[in-house]
Amino acid sequence: MNTANRRSRWHGLTLNVCSRLGVRCLAIWLLYPTVYGWAAAQPAEHKVDFNRDIRPILSENCYKCHGPDDGARKANLRFDQKGEAQKPAKSGRMPVVVGAPEKSEMIARITATDPEKHMPPVQSGKKLKPNQIDLLRRWIAEGAPYAMHWAYVKPVRPELPTVNQEDWPHNPIDRFILARLEKEGLPPSPPAEKHLLIRRVSLDLTGLPPTPAEVDQFVNDTSPTAYEELVNRLLSKPTYGEHWARLWLDLARYADSAGYADDPSRTIWTYRDYVIRSFNQNTPFDRFTIEQIAGDLLPDATQENRVATAFHRNTMTNHEGGTDDEEFRNAAIVDRVNTTMAVWMATSMACAQCHHHKYDPISQEEYFSFFAIFNNSEDADRDDESPVLSFFTDEQKQQRAALEATIAPLEKLFRTPTPESTEEQLKWERAFPLQIIWQNAAGLVRHPPYLAQELIEYSAIPEDVLGIVELTADERNETQRATLSEFYRANIFPGLKSEREAFREAKRQLAAIEQTSVPIMHELEGDKRRKTHVQLRGNFKALAEEVNPGVPAVFPPLPEGVTPDRLALAQWLVSPENPLTARVVANRLWEQIFGTGIVRTVEDFGSQGDLPTHPELLDWLATELVAQGWNIKAFLKELVTSATYCQSSRVTPELQERDPANLLLARGPRYRMSAEEVRDQALFVSGLLSEKMFGPPVRPPQPSLGLSAAFGSSLDWKTSEGEDRYRRALYVEWRRTNPYASLATFDAPNREVCALKRPRSNTPLQALVTLNDPVYVEAAQGLARRMAQTDGPVQTKITYGFELCMARRPRENELEQLVSLYDAAEADFQVNEDKAIKLATDPLGPVPEGMDLVPLAAWTAVGNVLLNLDETLMRP
Numbered sequence: 001m002n003t004a005n006r007r008s009r010w011h012g013l014t015l016n017v018c019s020r021l022g023v024r025c026l027a028i029w030l031l032y033p034t035v036y037g038w039a040a041a042q043p044a045e046h047k048v049d050f051n052r053d054i055r056p057i058l059s060e061n062c063y064k065c066h067g068p069d070d071g072a073r074k075a076n077l078r079f080d081q082k083g084e085a086q087k088p089a090k091s092g093r094m095p096v097v098v099g100a101p102e103k104s105e106m107i108a109r110i111t112a113t114d115p116e117k118h119m120p121p122v123q124s125g126k127k128l129k130p131n132q133i134d135l136l137r138r139w140i141a142e143g144a145p146y147a148m149h150w151a152y153v154k155p156v157r158p159e160l161p162t163v164n165q166e167d168w169p170h171n172p173i174d175r176f177i178l179a180r181l182e183k184e185g186l187p188p189s190p191p192a193e194k195h196l197l198i199r200r201v202s203l204d205l206t207g208l209p210p211t212p213a214e215v216d217q218f219v220n221d222t223s224p225t226a227y228e229e230l231v232n233r234l235l236s237k238p239t240y241g242e243h244w245a246r247l248w249l250d251l252a253r254y255a256d257s258a259g260y261a262d263d264p265s266r267t268i269w270t271y272r273d274y275v276i277r278s279f280n281q282n283t284p285f286d287r288f289t290i291e292q293i294a295g296d297l298l299p300d301a302t303q304e305n306r307v308a309t310a311f312h313r314n315t316m317t318n319h320e321g322g323t324d325d326e327e328f329r330n331a332a333i334v335d336r337v338n339t340t341m342a343v344w345m346a347t348s349m350a351c352a353q354c355h356h357h358k359y360d361p362i363s364q365e366e367y368f369s370f371f372a373i374f375n376n377s378e379d380a381d382r383d384d385e386s387p388v389l390s391f392f393t394d395e396q397k398q399q400r401a402a403l404e405a406t407i408a409p410l411e412k413l414f415r416t417p418t419p420e421s422t423e424e425q426l427k428w429e430r431a432f433p434l435q436i437i438w439q440n441a442a443g444l445v446r447h448p449p450y451l452a453q454e455l456i457e458y459s460a461i462p463e464d465v466l467g468i469v470e471l472t473a474d475e476r477n478e479t480q481r482a483t484l485s486e487f488y489r490a491n492i493f494p495g496l497k498s499e500r501e502a503f504r505e506a507k508r509q510l511a512a513i514e515q516t517s518v519p520i521m522h523e524l525e526g527d528k529r530r531k532t533h534v535q536l537r538g539n540f541k542a543l544a545e546e547v548n549p550g551v552p553a554v555f556p557p558l559p560e561g562v563t564p565d566r567l568a569l570a571q572w573l574v575s576p577e578n579p580l581t582a583r584v585v586a587n588r589l590w591e592q593i594f595g596t597g598i599v600r601t602v603e604d605f606g607s608q609g610d611l612p613t614h615p616e617l618l619d620w621l622a623t624e625l626v627a628q629g630w631n632i633k634a635f636l637k638e639l640v641t642s643a644t645y646c647q648s649s650r651v652t653p654e655l656q657e658r659d660p661a662n663l664l665l666a667r668g669p670r671y672r673m674s675a676e677e678v679r680d681q682a683l684f685v686s687g688l689l690s691e692k693m694f695g696p697p698v699r700p701p702q703p704s705l706g707l708s709a710a711f712g713s714s715l716d717w718k719t720s721e722g723e724d725r726y727r728r729a730l731y732v733e734w735r736r737t738n739p740y741a742s743l744a745t746f747d748a749p750n751r752e753v754c755a756l757k758r759p760r761s762n763t764p765l766q767a768l769v770t771l772n773d774p775v776y777v778e779a780a781q782g783l784a785r786r787m788a789q790t791d792g793p794v795q796t797k798i799t800y801g802f803e804l805c806m807a808r809r810p811r812e813n814e815l816e817q818l819v820s821l822y823d824a825a826e827a828d829f830q831v832n833e834d835k836a837i838k839l840a841t842d843p844l845g846p847v848p849e850g851m852d853l854v855p856l857a858a859w860t861a862v863g864n865v866l867l868n869l870d871e872t873l874m875r876p
Contacts, residue, residue: 016230019350024864035126048369050147052611053394057132059359059607069356079106080361080607082146091593101140130224140441149360150451150612151346151605152554154579155282155619163474170643172624176617177644177665186658188335189647189667192708193217196648196876197228200668201640203875205234206676207243207728208684212803218393231640236634238693241280242730244632246676247592249277250755251343252311253335255734259316259752263737264386264713266317270393270518271310273694278308285585285630286574289344293570293604306389309521312336316736316752317381328381330540337367344573345555345580346605354508361554365534369550372532373569378522387522390515390544395694403510410503414490416480421495432733433470433844462487465578472518523565555579574630580605582622587612587637590621593639595669596661603756644668649876672760673875675746676729679775682867682874683726685804686782690723696700697733698724701774701843702741742776770868774843779845784859788851794819798862826858 019527023726048054058079059067065074077089085096085106093105101107108129109119120126123409141143160172161179167176170190181188190257192200198218201211210218218230234240254272257263280287290298293312295305315332334353341349351357353369357445378387392400417425439789458727461469463485468480476484488504489496524530533543549564551557556577573581584605598618601609612618621635628634639645649668659666673681704716715738719725732740739750745765748757770776796816802810810818836857840847845854 002099006218018469022638034050036222045093048142050139050145052149053135054139055149055607056611057128057136061126061128063359063607065126067358068361069358071355072358078358082144085146086144089207091185096140096144097420098144099141101137101138104140107133107137107140120760128616138316138517149607150615151583151609152575152579155583157623158616158620160620168643170641171638172620173617173642174644176614176620177642180614181664184658184664186655186664186666188643189650189652189655191643191646192648192668192876193808197227197646200876201231201430203230203235203673203677203681204640205243205636206239206635207246207674207680208689208808209805210240210632212807215803215807227646227829228641229635235637238280238691240633240726241276243677243691244279245272245275246475246674246730247588248279249730250749250751253314253337253339253754255314255736257735257737258319259736260318260320261737262318262713263322263735264319266519267516267696268310268314268518269696270307270516271314273393274304275308276312276694276730279632282631282633282755285625285632285697287394287630289574290570293340294566297523297565297567303389303391306449306520307518311520312339312377312521313379313385313519314751317385319383323381325381326542329379332381333371333374333377334538335753339370340374340569340573341370342603342754342756344584345585346584346601346603347576347580347598348604348606350607351533357812359608362552365545365547366550366552367546368532368534370552372547372549373564373566375532376524376529376565378524379519383463385517385519387520388517389520390517392513393694396513396516400510400513403513404504405677406452407503407510410499411490411505413499415439415486415501417485421493422485424493424495425485427487428492429469473724521566576626582625584619586620586625589632589635590639593636593645593669594665595671597661600722670764671875672873674758675743675748676771677747677875678770678873679729679742681872682770682779683782686779686863687786688779688782689725689728690726691729692723695731698727698731698737700725700727700740701778707738742773745769758870767868770873771864776867777842778866779843780863781840781860781867782861783842784840784856785848785851787863788859789855794822797859798822801863802860805869805872818865822862825861826855829854829857 018093028252035491062079065072066077066079066137067073068078068080075090077095078084078561079095084217086094086098086436089105091105091172095104097105098650108118110116110133112118115122120128137531150750160175161176163169163178163184164187168178178188191197197209198215202208202214202481223229242630242703249272249863251269253361254268258265258266278291291305291308293309295301295308298305314330315335318328321484326488337353338348343345347360347362348357349362352362352364354364356363377384382434402410411700440818464486468484471480490500494609531546533546534551536544537544547861551569551572556575556579558564558568562571572578583599586601587597587599588602593604598614598621599605600613603609622637622681625631625635645668646667647665647668649670651667655662655666656841680689698720699717701719702717715735717733720727729743732743734740734751736752744750744770747758747761749758783801783804786804787797790797790800795815798815799809802808802814802818829839833854838853839851839860840857847856872874
């Protein structure tokens with residue numbers, strides 16, 4: 001039975017994801033005015049709020065020409081500052097007359113019918129909606145009050161809201177969610193079924209589904225603490241760190257290649273391992289931040305501290321011949337500026353490289369003051385990636401210790417004479433002159449027929465040993481006798497031949513363990529330090545005035561008296577006075593758990609970003625994160641133990657109509673898994689996934705295309721052998737010019753720059769990958785073998801495979817269709833044995849002893865279907 005037919009047979013158990021996502025996208029657009037654009041949802045009697053109602057209108061329609069960028073400002077008019085908006089424009093007219101919208105030129109222009117006078121200009125393509133014009137009128141009538149952008153105000157811990165349904169909340173998060181639901185007249189959904197909940201939380205915390213045994217343990221545990229204990233177990237698994245490291249590696253733009261046209265390989269994987277260990281060790285996020293930005297500047301910096309600084313060595317470097325190293329060194333610093341502000345503060349700095357920011361209050365001078373903090377690192381786009389740190393990893397240290405433990409007793413054995421070795425040594429010494437004669441006469445190294453001992457080439461004997469051999473026994477001192485005895489036993493004595501071979505092999509392996517290197521940050525000192533200038537239009541050769549290191553004035557300043565270096569910056573980022581970092585981190589973690597951030601634009605908290613759907617909850621989460629000591633595991637536990645998280649994700653007609661995008665969280669979140677989760681889950685349920693952690697990147701199967709990077713090496717690779725073929729996607733070699741195809745198809749970025757948010761697309765290519773990619777075919781074969789080896793009839797085997805994939809038993813109609821599929825496939829393969837051989841064995845390998853080929857091929861068809869179900873690919 002071909003793949004298309006198998007897919008067709010199973011269409012009854014799949015959902016049309018494309019249609020669903022299409023509805024979702026439309027729903028978000030339709031719901032925007034009521035959930036995101038709060039202005040439209042406010043009753044007329046409510047006072048207008050500048051941040052909530054007015055700033056989004058001005059930012060979207062006015063700031064480009066009348067905002068912070070004085071170079072692009074028109075009519076000497078700006079609307080981002082109160083004083084500027086309330087003084088005469090170039091025309092002499094008053095843009096905003098407090099309390100008098102009818103006298104305000106702003107209102108006259110946005111309501112003008114003359115295209116020459118209308119604002120925004122017709123050619124801009126922008127046009128205010130009637131409700132937006134009404135809001136601006138009301139705002140001016142109410143005194144045109146301004147306010148600092150909400151995200152630039154330090155979060156204050158809000159009081160917990162009161163709710164009517166007091167028995168629903170599990171923790172404070174639920175009170176904020178429920179208060180909003182009650183205000184909207186929506187009830188929360190009932191709790192999710194236990195088998196669904198364990199699959200959801202297992203995927204969210206470890207990136208892998210639960211085993212059937214784990215499902216049974218949880219479902220059958222009636223203890224009131226069963227779920228909390230489950231969460232604790234998941235947080236303590238090594239797979240937790242592997243899963244959450246993926247998110248950070250996107251932010252760190254981690255890759256195993258340098259980028260640009262030639263894109264050569266780069267050795268930086270110890271940084272990836274540092275991230276995994278940090279998550280598993282639950283390193284507080286503030287410490288995690290400081291180590292990565294400035295670990296080398298810490299007092300008594302450790303090896304791990306220095307490895308951590310590779311965060312900012314993940315920038316691309318250009319090794320192509322003829323390039324200007326200073327140009328690309330400068331590009332790396334620009335990337336570090338943009339990445340730092342984006343990752344920790346969700347603030348877009350990039351456009352201020354060339355001019356004042358058009359939307360946010362950041363000047364070009366402030367951009368290069370921030371640039372100056374990073375401008376004195378030692379790296380300079382060199383081919384050797386210097387500075388680098390070389391060391392033995394923990395695994396290498398263990399390997400070396402094991403080999404040294406093998407070598408030490410052998411060395412002792414060689415130093416300890418026995419009567420037998422002493423006797424044989426005397427024979428060897430007496431025959432020694434004959435060996436020399438034999439070599440000289442024949443010109444070759446051969447064993448004379450009268451010598452029973454193992455011989456070595458004369459020239460291979462060290463000079464000091466030769467000197468000892470030439471002495472008589474009486475002429476040798478104790479040290480010389482010991483040296484000769486040890487040499488003989490270690491190199492010649494036939495009784496220790498196998499020990500010598502073991503010794504030499506261990507020594508060879510020890511010598512082969514080379515130190516690992518990783519590019520790191522290191523600060524220039526003394527007269528090597530660079531000066532920083534504003535770069536006109538962002539051109540590194542067009543320098544204007546010199547600037548000192550610093551941060552934008554809209555944010556709290558660096559502490560007085562500190563050296564304005566990377567360490568000061570790192571401490572500033574996680575300071576309690578910083579209004580953004582805690583909010584940004586809390587929002588990003590929320591997005592990973594609930595599918596959508598409280599601020600949907602997780603990458604942008606500035607004027608162009610979305611307003612938070614639950615602003616008080618966001619501030620509570622931010623202050624809670626800090627109060628917990630930046631404890632990420634504790635924070636995630638708070639999220640996943642909330643009643644909000646534990647709701648059923650079932651969509652009722654009322655919820656579909658009222659909140660199709662689930663922005664109010666009246667139900668549990670449901671969305672497609674990440675690229676890594678899709679692949680890892682397939683290998684996990686098939687029994688193929690390797691548990692091996694850390695080390696150099698691996699290369700799973702992918703088609704060879706015969707392509708090369710421009711000026712670089714081949715894009716094809718040799719598939720890794722053994723268990724490396726089946727390791728988690730986290731360890732797959734990440735090459736920027738040619739990301740691993742099946743991951744890229746599921747929206748994994750190339751990581752040329754910081755990836756702040758992954759899109760979730762839905763394309764036919766994704767189905768083609770999970771149906772036909774060798775990795776997924778092999779996974780289907782592995783799953784087939786697990787089902788085939790299960791005792792019992794067809795129904796029992798199918799139930800086991802279904803439980804592996806979806807953590808629940810199949811419903812009666814689902815089981816019937818899968819049994820029908822198996823029967824049809826088996827009948828087809830009975831008469832098409834060639835097809836059966838290929839489907840059951842290629843690429844996994846020969847049929848295990850005791851298994852029949854035809855049934856195994858049919859089970860592979862069933863396994864393929866199970867791995868491609870909508871429910872399998874969705875996080876429930």
